[in-house]
Amino acid sequence: MATNVLIVDDETHILELLRYNLESNGYKVIQSETGEEALGKLRNNHVDIILLDLMLPGIDGLEVLRKIRGTEAYKEIPVIMLTAKNEEFDTVLGLEMGADDYIGKPFGIHELLARMKAVFRRTKDNKNNREEKEEILYIGELTINKLTHEVTIRDKQLELPLKEFELLYILAKNRGRVFDRQYLLDKIWGYDYYGETRTVDVHIRSLRKKIERDDKNPEHIKTVRGVGYKYK
Structure with a gap:
């Protein structure tokens, strides 16, 4: 079963580039250009991981992240923030709000794939440890x-x-x-x-x-x- 990736970014060329490379590596891609659209896609699709741009029209990436972490149905979905080099403060804030990792633009696809695998591994380990401890x-x-x-x-x-x-x-x-x-x-x-x-x-x-x-x-x-x- 393919892993579903929700990409949230308002830059069309980044969406196209990520879709091509992720699908070439066996992922299924769902894409959104706004935070509102992304939340709608979450409600109507099974999503395994989210690539979330910080700078979005309408509600920004931090507000989308806040809504994700505050919603029981998808608060456990791993989130990797896509950030520009000058967004250090927002990056730190995002991590404090529950983002699992971040990657600065521009980035290489191999680095992104490696970070996604690392996040999946950490998320799985944390879930197993939590279930074992709390069972x-x-x-x-x-x-x-x-x-x-x-x-x-x-x-x-x-x-x-x-x-x-x-x-x-x-x-x-x-x-x-x-x-x-x-x-x-x-x-x-x-x-x-x-x-x-x-x-x-x-x-x-x-x-x-x-x-x-x-x-x-x-x-x-x-x-x-x-x-x-x-x-x-």
Whole structure:
């Protein structure tokens, strides 16, 4: 699936040049000559990255950026500002307002492509880190906060050793999926761990005593005979 680039610039020759070079490198280009038009294109198109000129007729690039960052639907879209050499103050202000990078005119297409790839990489890493840090699972009676390692079930907070927490987390996050003992052993204890797979069984029994109403007849952590375990 092609990456959609929204270019916002009122200089026709720059739009043409960028369209040609970006499309030659596999991107799909959407273009606008004004800030108002750009915001309309955002509402009606999926956009992966925005190349935004600061000096625009009507509302300028900074105001467009402010509206982008203030709109839930596209506040996470990466924005690279296109700036003239004498716009240092506005460039700094743009970065403070949430632009991901800037590139001064005139610029080479190879530099622009490299900056776009770097922004995509940073954006992806930041998103993954944020999701990993902020992830909280809510499954019926169970709440797991990955950042704080807190587990609550039926409004009761549990104290779980690290391996039990990791075991519960992987089962709950992949609810309904069956994991065999060897996979769980490798994933949680590590590939260089030489213990037996019954280590997993011991931890499962301990978990059931803490989260099940009746650990002899578990409702949540189910055994799949001949395979392993799943969180129902």
